[in-house]
Amino acid sequence: MNKTIRKIAVAAGFAAAVVLPLSGMAAEVPVSSAEVTGSTPAQLKVSNANVFNRLLKKEKDPNAAPWEDGIHDPENEATHALQPPKVAYEGWPRTPFGNHVDWVKALNDGLINPRYDRVDPTVEPLVMDLDIVRPVRASVPDVVFPHKPHTQWLHCSNCHPKIFIPQKGANQINMSAILLGKKCGVCHGKVAFPITTKSCKKCHSKPKPADWKPPLSEASVKNPWR
Ligand code: HEC
Numbered sequence: 001m002n003k004t005i006r007k008i009a010v011a012a013g014f015a016a017a018v019v020l021p022l023s024g025m026a027a028e029v030p031v032s033s034a035e036v037t038g039s040t041p042a043q044l045k046v047s048n049a050n051v052f053n054r055l056l057k058k059e060k061d062p063n064a065a066p067w068e069d070g071i072h073d074p075e076n077e078a079t080h081a082l083q084p085p086k087v088a089y090e091g092w093p094r095t096p097f098g099n100h101v102d103w104v105k106a107l108n109d110g111l112i113n114p115r116y117d118r119v120d121p122t123v124e125p126l127v128m129d130l131d132i133v134r135p136v137r138a139s140v141p142d143v144v145f146p147h148k149p150h151t152q153w154l155h156c157s158n159c160h161p162k163i164f165i166p167q168k169g170a171n172q173i174n175m176s177a178i179l180l181g182k183k184c185g186v187c188h189g190k191v192a193f194p195i196t197t198k199s200c201k202k203c204h205s206k207p208k209p210a211d212w213k214p215p216l217s218e219a220s221v222k223n224p225w226r
């Protein structure tokens, strides 16, 4: 850990960090169970979850108006007073993922100015610019985890220590865990861009070194006893 990072960590009250109930968000993916509803798998509906699994039906309209989104009560008058996402997001930077807004760019372009503290509007985020490279043993490009776009919105305690031990390489992460809503998947697929066949390179962004070779599997190493 270098000095600046340690200073930030201390300033952020690492030792006494409050762990927000973020991990609870991973608990449930709103997929209706076939057993409960008697529906066939083809009718299973996913909302906001990772749609990487091609057997799961994609959401028809990711930015439906509140009275059509299946969440708000269309009978309630107040629902119709809410601003529809399509009106709110007009002219904003777009991505092919999630609700189609590039939130990182929207924040950096000053289009939004989210309040960092629920109570005190003057609290500034504690932004830390530190990239963590996670070399991947498979042939896909390596993963770069950028602290900057995360700490612009999130507190250190949203991730440390409950989701990730704050030490490079100390956490075991793999795609199955992510797709099941653990590790990066606590947020990615729910409140941050999801895992789709087109979003791989947002995380897998560092090309393999030119001399990279797949690691030998144990089975391919010669048996020294023979
Ligand atoms: C969105 C989740 C997230 C947030 C928020 C976050 N971190 Fe991290 N942090 C990570 C991940 C992932 C790693 C890499 C862990 C690994 O490689 O196993 C990491 C690693 C670290 C490391 C280890 C660096 C090293 O070289 O060993 C430190 C220190 C750290 N974070 C401090 C912070 C501080 C301070 C904040 C708040 C300003 C913060 N983190 C916010 C996810 C996060």
Ligand code: HEC
Pocket: 052, 134, 135, 136, 137, 138, 140, 143, 173, 174, 175, 176, 178, 184, 188, 194, 195, 196, 197, 198, 199, 200, 201, 202, 203, 204
């Ligand atoms: C939200 C970030 C993120 C996205 C999006 C993402 N990955 Fe990953 N992926 C990771 C992380 C983190 C690891 C673990 C790296 C390590 O070994 O530390 C990983 C690991 C892998 C591995 C190694 C085997 C394993 O399961 O750990 C493969 C293969 C892989 N990803 C493929 C993909 C493909 C294909 C996509 C797109 C469909 C994708 N990833 C999208 C973050 C992501």
Ligand code: HEC
Pocket: 022, 103, 104, 143, 144, 145, 146, 149, 150, 153, 154, 158, 159, 163, 173, 183, 184, 185, 186, 187, 188, 191, 192, 193, 202, 203
């Ligand atoms: C606590 C929630 C949380 C966790 C855990 C988390 N992220 Fe994110 N991540 C976000 C949010 C929020 C954004 C910004 C919104 C968006 O891009 O959808 C973001 C954005 C990103 C970006 C996009 C940066 C850009 O410039 O567009 C990358 C890359 C990324 N995350 C990778 C990861 C990886 C890899 C992991 C796991 C090691 C991870 N994230 C874990 C919440 C999280």
